[in-house]
Amino acid sequence: MKPKHAQVHFNENGTPVADHFDDVYFSNDSGIDETQHVFIEGNDLHQRWTSWNKPNFIIAETGFGTGLNFLVVMREFNAFRQANPQHPLKHLYFLTTEKFPLPKKDIEQALSSFPSLGAQASALTKVYPMGLDGCHRLHFEDYATTLDLWIGDVHQLLPQWHSPEDGLVDAWFLDGFAPSKNPDMWTDTLFSQMARLSKDGTSFGTFTAAGIVKRGLASVGFTIKKRPGFGRKRDMLTGSFNANVNNDTPTTEMSEHNSIASESLKTIKSKLRKPEGPYYRYNTAPLCSSSNVVVVGSGLAAATVCLALTKRGVSVTLCFDGDTLAQGASGNPQGGFYPQLHSEASIASRLQAHSFLYARRYYDGIFAAVEDSDTAASRKDASSSNTHDFCGVVQLSFNDKVETRQTKLINNDVWPPELIRHINSKELSDIAGLTLPYEGLYIPSGGWLSPPTLVNDIVDSASATGLLTLKPNHIFERCNKTSEAGETEVVFKSGKRIYADHVVLALGAGAVHSEAFEGLPLRPVRGQVEAIPTQSPIASLKTVLCHKGYMTPAMDGRHALGSTYVKDDLNVEPREEETQQNLSTHEQALAHTDIVSQLNHDNAARAATRLGSPDHQPVVGALHNFTALKPDYADLAIGKPLNQVKTLPNGNVSTLSCLGSRGLTTAPLMAEVLVSSLLQEPLPLNNDLLNAVNTSRFMVREAIRGNM
Structure with missing residues (x-):
């Protein structure tokens, strides 16, 4: 779980040089101009953003390094958003990998050479994570940008990225060290994973024009174009992915590699792109800003889901049993905040570690927002003088x-x-x-928090978006599927009914007696x-x-x-x-x-x-009658792979539950996982960790054992 940090020195130009690879992190001439030329212009980002009609744009990068590429593109995207406030493109996702992360002090020194990026660099270094393998999701709300910094080997990480069948990434920044310096990165595995993760038309830009890169990209379906390189480099490569290439539809740029490309793409389509059956999280139409969601619950799980949805522009109605929030387990006046770690990097420990680090950043943001709001002034007269303390x-x-x-x-x-x-x-x-x-x-980094205050602070933040409606004294009874408008009817014990495009049940212990949780072994x-x-x-x-x-x-x-x-x-x-x-x-x-x-x-x-839950992990994802579904997966008992059985049926009901005694640690990241999947955004956990919290995991285990 602990990566090796990069060892660097700074040359006479102030440019960081990787000792292990004997290569610079960016051009001695001008790092910013190099990023603009190779990656911004190489992917034609300004033109593509202008014509984009989706809410998100997703860039993936191989080699985070100093973060310079990220800072430049974040600045460019912010300028685009300010110039086009009504544009349908609202948010940038930047997914990046780094095997040898730089220590924070080296990041700060390297970026100090670019005063024009001072504000962006400060925002990055403020939340730059500790060295821990896996995904660190960092939000930069002032720039409408989310950074997923994946620490680890790119060949191990990319296969762990959960992707829709038609691809995840819109543009690639291929920025590892040069193939001659770092041949371990530029492999067939990298190119195959790029093809798996790319949408039709996904672009790429790279500083190198090496033959191994050109041939590798062409072999998996990328068209290749040479452009003038930056500075002293004569050539660089750009191009785009053609997901439909086959023997009958050769492309000019890759005609010499066409038969290889066709075979590679067949393999990718038949194996790599197939979802893992019931563990697949993108099998329903994505929610959008015109969607309306009902969240049922009064505690931390419900609150974090509400905030994650409203921040994405989705309207939410929060329904809860009593007059006030946090009446259940989230009502304890104080709770300890820390991860439960083991001596091995087990799935449970990795979930705890990443949830804890994400939650700490999340709570820092919540409390900072409170201090900037009218709530802080009202609290000065309240009986409580403190509501949290990160005292360790x-x-x-x-x-x-x-x-x-x-x-x-x-x-x-x-x-x-x-x-x-x-x-x-x-x-x-x-x-x-x-x-x-x-x-x-x-x-x-641990300490204690007051869960009831925290729940109300989070709900207040969601309410501040103008997209949250509170419905107290609504005791949940059941969900009914409706056929005409595709909505779900939520029925309450009073007889009241609310219709929603999607329902999230965060009932806590109330789930024990709910038919909606049929087939889940609740504890x-x-x-x-x-x-x-x-x-x-x-x-x-x-x-x-x-x-x-x-x-x-x-x-x-x-x-x-x-x-x-x-x-x-x-x-x-x-x-x-x-x-x-x-x-x-x-x-x-x-x-x-x-x-x-x-x-x-x-x-x-x-x-x-x-x-x-029996395995002590949260339960996050789609709700179905898993007892009734289990026979559909009987072939798992005879060794049929998960990617050869069907995905879960479409549905409009999900849950975030079974947080146990670790809700303060896990709720924020689990809510982010759920909401990201509902909007078909990148997911901030490795696939093995996503599977470990999937609602279908108990059904899958029973099916594999032949317990029908």
Whole structure:
């Protein structure tokens, strides 16, 4: 999971040079002009944007480097949007790969040579991610641009990009180091994946005119044109993808390679472009700005979906049970915010790590928006003086078993130290503000948040778009399919009905009794959290302490101390026996101190039911009666590949659920996954991680086992 960072030096022109490849990151003559010539003009972007009639334009790049290409195209797109505010093209997606990411300090030094990009460079370096393999989705709302920075080997990453059958990418920036310097990148695998991901007419531009590149692109269906190169380079290559090329329709530019190209394209069409059956996420017509969506739920899952949709210009009606939001598990006054990491880069750990990093950036944006709004002024008179604190999280090494597990996590060197690192007892005590005779792990970006406040802040941000309608006291009963207008009828227990192009059910534990979740193995778990009045010695606690339970610093004079886990229990009345269980758990974990034995508890507690799944991962995607669908996938039991069985049927109902006790960590990224799929945008997770949260995964596993 931890990539090797690039090693660079800066030459006499101030240009960064990659030591490993002995090649410059951009031209010594003018990096900006090179990007304009090779990639902006090479892909005819200004002309194409002007004639574009879709809401998004998607660029893919091989080799992020210093980010110069990205900054230039983001600036150009922003200028286009300002000059054409009513144009149907609203948003730019920039998907880029980098095997050896530059350290932030080198990025800053390299970009300091371009003062005209100062504002864009500052925006990038502010959110530039730590070194962690996988996708880092970064939003630049002031520029109507989203950057997906994929860290890792391009040959491993591109096959993990989820793509519609007719392609994902509109333009390619082929900007790895020169083929003579970096032959490992310019391979048949790269060119085949480009063909898989390209739409008909997708363009490319590259600084190189090497024969291996020309032949490779031609062999998979790209027409090739030479153009004058930049600076001292005589030639460069541009062209476009012809998805329909075959033996009967040769193209002039690739006639010598036509038979090879036809065979390659047949392979791509028959294998690479076929979706993975029930795991395919683009099998319904995409939502658009004229769509209307009903979201049902009152918690963090519902709120994050609402904001993701309204930011894309989609109208949303949010329906919830009570008078106010956050009545269920999202109603706990305080919650710890941190990822659950393991010593191996498992699917569960990777989901946690990327969800956590995305959520931290997301929450930073939410709280910044609150500070800039009228909400901040109104809070000065409220009883709550603080609603979050990114004070870090300490995971205590409180027994030999935990110490062994933590030592393995550090020794395996899977995670960057900026994410999690070992601390000794002195460091731990200094961070915690309490004398604690334990070592442990420290997650500096973690902390605690107030979920009810957070939910309302997110909903307020969605309301500020003018596209959100709130419907309190709407208790969900069922969804009915309608045939004429293609809408879905949402029926509530009061008899009220609302029609929508799409429905997202984020019901939390309420899903347990809903017919809409037929065939999903839901796991409700009751949890009780104590609200301990602040007192000595915990009044000085400055970080979140975790062991088998957790304890937070004070908010409004109380500390959260929890939590119990009682399976299949929907009762939410506080219980004295669970209070004693929580206290006992903390006393055992802190056995070498007398902290817990000194505490006075006035029996203030709150219980709620979280919804989980058997594999403890979220459930994100289309809702169907999976029990009824399972026979359609019986051939999986005899080894039929997923890409040879059919995709899920069309449907207008989806869910974001089963966030369990990690909703603060996972909700923002899972909402982004769901909404991106509903609008057929690029998805911010590897395919294996997308499959791990897919609603159909339980049905697929049962079908493979032959359990019909």
